[in-house]
Amino acid sequence: MKPQKGLFIVLILALFAWPLEQSFFPYFIKLIIDALTGLDSLKTPLNEIPIFKDLGGILLLGVAFFITTEIIYRSSDFLRAYLLPPFMARIRTYLINYVGQQSFTYFSNNFPGAIANKINDLPRAAHELFEKIFTSFIPGILNGLIAIALLLTLSPLLSVIMLIWVISHLWISWVASKKASLYAKDQSEALSTLSGKIVDVLNNIFTVRLFNGFQHEKKYLWKYQTDAVQKHTKTLIFSAQLKTVLGVLSLLEYGFMISVSLYGWKMGWLSLGDVAFILTILQNIMQSTWWVSYEFPHLFEQVGISLQAYDLLTQKITIEDKKHAPPLVITGGEIVFDNVTFHHTSNSSELPVLFNNLSIILKGGEKVGVVGFSGSGKTTFVNLILRQFDPQQGRILIDGQDIKTISLESLWNSISVIPQDTNLFHRTLYENIHYGNLKAHRDQVIIAAEKAYVSELVSRLPQGYETIVGDRGGNLSGGERQRIAIARSILKDAPLLILDEATSALDSETERKIQDSLLTAMKGRTSLVIAHRLSTLYHMDRILVFQQGRIVESGTHQELLLRNGHYKYLFSLQNNGFLQEIQGVEL
Ligand SMILES: Nc1ncnc2c1ncn2[C@@H]1O[C@H](COP(=O)(O)OP(=O)(O)O)[C@@H](O)[C@H]1O
Ligand SMILES: [Mg+2]
Structure with a gap:
């Protein structure tokens, strides 16, 4: 029995x-x-x-x-x-x-x-x-x-x-x-x-x-x-x-x-x-x-x-792997939006269309900047690439593979994201960075932390890397949390890189210090950089200007300025504020 x-x-x-x-x-x-x-x-x-x-x-x-x-x-x-x-x-x-x-x-x-x-x-x-x-x-x-x-x-x-x-x-x-x-x-x-x-x-x-x-x-x-x-x-x-x-x-x-x-x-x-x-x-x-x-x-x-x-x-899972979905294979890192139409839904009611037949190609290895007013759809654009939402129509392809057909795990493995809002686990600082790559050794974690200037913060804390960051990272300032998120993504070292206003909470000086690490991280990989301060955009191969879900302009910083359009307008707004300090340096 x-x-x-x-x-x-x-x-x-x-x-x-x-x-x-x-x-x-x-x-x-x-x-x-x-x-x-x-x-x-x-x-x-x-x-x-x-x-x-x-x-x-x-x-x-x-x-x-x-x-x-x-x-x-x-x-x-x-x-x-x-x-x-x-x-x-x-x-x-x-x-x-x-x-x-x-x-x-x-x-x-x-x-x-x-x-x-x-x-x-x-x-x-x-x-x-x-x-x-x-x-x-x-x-x-x-x-x-x-x-x-x-x-x-x-x-x-x-x-x-x-x-x-x-x-x-x-x-x-x-x-x-x-x-x-x-x-x-x-x-x-x-x-x-x-x-x-x-x-x-x-x-x-x-x-x-x-x-x-x-x-x-x-x-x-x-x-x-x-x-x-x-x-x-x-x-x-x-x-x-x-x-x-x-x-x-x-x-x-x-x-x-x-x-x-x-x-x-x-x-x-x-x-x-x-x-x-x-x-x-x-x-x-x-x-x-x-x-x-x-x-x-x-x-x-x-x-x-x-x-x-x-x-x-038991609500139905809306986004899941197809049966036996193969992993994503990254060859060059090209991201394609093919006639994508998307609107958000909130408590099962449909919100107005945000992207209408949007088509765009981000070439492999290209550094692409994205600017636009808040609410213009930048974060949603990123979330679509991450398959946090599925478009109602059209396809998103990475190196020719429709992201709906490949496994979610492989998709997320291939992309490092520094999100707009960083929430941290109520664990130690070290554990929060280590999360970027749980297989990494301590040395690697510390190198990543140094690149994101977290080490400077660590040296000020009595318990150093073993400091508990507080509920959702509440014991740290916004900028400190953001640096941890940056360190975590640097440690992840994935073939595609997305920065969603990754440095928005940093002071200009820290931002400038971290910029170098980020530029190094972008080298050789397709990078999508949503910029809060236009200063980040000088180094981009191309800049996309978003306005209410449409890409209204695209080109390099210089080209866009010459065009005298929406970018120029955004730029002039910032000229009085954030950009001034950069202007002296870069222009
Ligand atoms: N999860 C969501 N549910 C419903 N509406 C959303 C959601 N996320 C964003 N939106 C709406 O979509 C629009 C674009 O938002 P977002 O992509 O976050 O813009 P941005 O990053 O450019 O500020 C905004 O009108 C916002 O209110
Ligand atoms: Mg956003």
């Missing part, structure tokens, strides 16, 4: 162990009382008491039975302790793997915190459901059925009455719990809105203090408090009403069962032992029925949580 099968059998046996124990216990009481009935306890010698004479075997069997059920029951506890945590981890891992493949759009439409909550919710709810079903529902219901069957052997009438009561109790609770779960949902939504508001106040606590807004905030939060209180009260009152109805029904049931069994004894259909049996089993069925019905609201709640998590987590 496979061990898995063995474990499974123990779990199934455990389902029966408790109900059998619960239902047979009253039966043993009956046997004992019947055996003792009519005996004078003081005068009867021990070996004449029938319980020892005739029932010895049954009693022994009983003891063996109780010990066995106990052992099975406890082993199932241990089994659950070993099985459930890895099971939950497996669900979590599956979810993390699945969500990890989701597109950029998915992550911009869903808060990471909400996704993480759901990744935790689903295994927890699965655990709860498993526990409830295997330790409450099935045993509770089995217990009721076995007990009613035993009762049937004594009095079919009582057994039918009991069954009717159990069914009506469960039915009323089930229907009411469905309604209660709606109230509970309202209540938990009110609570989560409230807690969102509290977080918002805490996030802005600096502003609240500076503007003496605390009284205002208290009043503002009170509205949400009141709402939560009302909904909570409503939930509790509904539950109290339900329990009142069920309580009255139970009292009637008790009264009826007790009266009938006493009457039966009086009339001689029932022995004293029978009466004891009926009364104990009555109590037992009552308890387990109440117990099962108490779990209904939790059951609905957990199912609700699971369904919500399931919905978010």
